[in-house]
Amino acid sequence: MKTDVEELTPTRVKLTVEVPFDELKPNLDKAYKEISKQVRLKGFRPGKVPAQLIDQYVGRGAVLQEAVNDALPELYGRAVEDSELFVLGQPEVEITTLDDGKELAFTAEVDIRPKFEVPDYDDLEVTVDDVTVTDEEIEETLGNLSERFATLTTADRPVEDGDFVTIDLSATVDGEDVEEIRTTGYSYEVGSASSVPGLDEALPGMSAEDAKTFTSDLTEGEHAGEAAEVTVTVQGVKTKQAPELDDEFAQLASEFDTLEELRGDVRTRLERQKLLQQVAEARDKALEALLAKVDIPLPEKVVEEEISRRNEQLEQQLQWSGMSREEYLEQEEKSAEDFETEVADAARTAVKGGFVLDQLALQEELGVENEELSEYVVTQAMQMGVQPQQLAQHLTDSGQIPALVSEVLRSKALNLLVENVKIKDESGTELDLEALRREINGEPAAEEATEEAAEEAEEAEETKAGS
Incomplete structure (x- = not known):
């Protein structure tokens, strides 16, 4: 099989594929077998009609068409793999030559991810909001809690x-x-x-x-x-x-005996929420800073599909909330034109971000282990309120595993980026995201964890020696 690649634009190519007719033999055999099951000729059982009679009564052209339709997906896939292309979406295929016994030729136009290299990112710096919990926020939270017991x-x-x-x-x-x-x-x-x-x-x-x-x-x-x-x-x-904010209320609404203890717990929870927001902001700004260093063309069709996906998602949310699009725009104080521009810009950023993270994962030779896929499925299942096995089966049956792998790979690429970007808050303090993660999850700091592990190992050795 011979494949030529013509670059139509930096994000679209035309493949011209020539296939020796001998390579179609398995597909022709399969076509004769399938058509034989459908043909009813006197003296022959279904599936046992000879090829010569099928050619005579059905026509060789119908058999060729069946064989080519069966062969095209595999032939196209081989052409893409041999050409080392990262294709996007479905191709536009045209059969240009079908010479019985000699040759099959076809063309396929398809969008591709642009070719580029992710530049160095060790010098990137981003600034995120400070984490500050005010007394007003604590009292507001306590007030909302009090309302629940009204x-x-x-x-x-x-x-x-x-x-x-x-x-x-x-x-x-x-x-x-x-x-x-x-x-x-x-x-x-x-x-x-x-x-x-x-x-x-x-x-x-x-x-x-x-x-x-x-x-x-x-x-x-x-x-x-x-x-x-x-x-x-x-x-x-x-x-x-609503009940008064006092010790009695604290005992009613929580496991704490005093209002001050409850107030302290509220402060801790609010701090963790803001730390989560700070981490999310750091990830967003790190990617935003990297995208600013990359200038690549984007396939318009892919961008249009992303715009359509976002609009459909919004329509579903509005339908669920019982709000019209006009009411939503009025609430957001935006014109239809401004909103369309905003969606288009967001779609372009999302498509570009996906390309950059894909390339980063490729350059850094990142991979996805089965354990990482399982962990991702479990997390998604918890958020959706379904059983992990049920979600995994749905993803498999609907052919979404490749998309799942891509999502996990992009997340790993983003994590790698964030680990190598200098992040400061507005007060100038440099942030350690791993330390933040431990704080959010209520885990001991790295030094404390190391000391605890050493102490446990020492106790184990003493126990072993004593026995």
């Missing part, structure tokens, strides 16, 4: 914003009942904006057994976009009372 108490007064009310709702559009609105004994937090538009404005000032009718432009259901006459009747009013 109780509802009946209030003998008119409704106020923030109250919890029990209400009946009904609505009509042009005199006809709107069934999806009708409800009784519905518990609602005033001001939460989680029911029909206008309800939060109608409730304040009402008392138990009061009724009020107001006009609402419905946003969901069969009558979305239509004006409805909504009637709300208040059955009861309750206020939420």
Whole structure:
């Protein structure tokens, strides 16, 4: 088999492949066998029809087409491997010659990863935010915890914003009942904006057994976009009372005896959260700094696919949250054009980052062990709330193992990059990410771990000598 490679652009090539006809013999044999099972000729059982009769009744052309279709994936794969190309996506294949008994030739146009070298990165420096936990953040966290233990108490007064009310709702559009609105004994937090538009404005000032009718432009259901006459009747009013922040609350909400102990634990947890954010920021900025040193062309089709993937992901999230794209843009205070530009820029950065990490892994001769794949699957399964074996089987059945290997390899390349980049916080302190990891996981520092290991070894030797 002969393969020629023509560079159409720095990110797209055209393969011209010539295949001696003899190499198609296994595929021709397979084609005759498959077609023989489908042909029904008197005197021959299915699968036993001779090749000559298949040529006569079905046609040699049909057999050739079946054989070529079967052979193309393997032939294309060999051509790519022989040419040492890193292809992206599916090729556009065209059969240019099919000379029975002599030759098969085809072309394949496909996007490729650009060829480049990752420059030295030992001199890179990045700055991340300081880790500071304020008293206000601690009190806010304690306040949120207190809210979880709040109780509802009946209030003998008119409704106020923030109250919890029990209400009946009904609505009509042009005199006809709107069934999806009708409800009784519905518990609602005033001001939460989680029911029909206008309800939060109608409730304040009402008392138990009061009724009020107001006009609402419905946003969901069969009558979305239509004006409805909504009637709300208040059955009861309750206020939420959170417990006082004292030692008694600490004992109720935690394993600690005093509020100060709980406050100290909150501080520790917040510090760990911010340390995690600091590590993530360091990784992001390290990659960002490396990308700034690399200038490579990007395949437009790959970028377009990444843009589509991001838009589809957003649509799924908006659908889940019940928010339209227009509402989302309004909330983010962005125009459609600005948002599209932002998504396109992010997609280009993601594609470029993937290329750079792939090349870094190649240059540093990084590999992926089975244990690393298993660890990654277990972590992903925990985040998704499924069994690791179930996720592993799904990844295998759906052919996603190569993508999984690529993801783990890129993560290892990024870890290597971060280990070799100088990272400082805004105060000028140089950070040791391994020490941060130990602190986040509550492990002893490296020196302490070494001392503990030495002490354990010494105790083991003394025990052995004593026995």
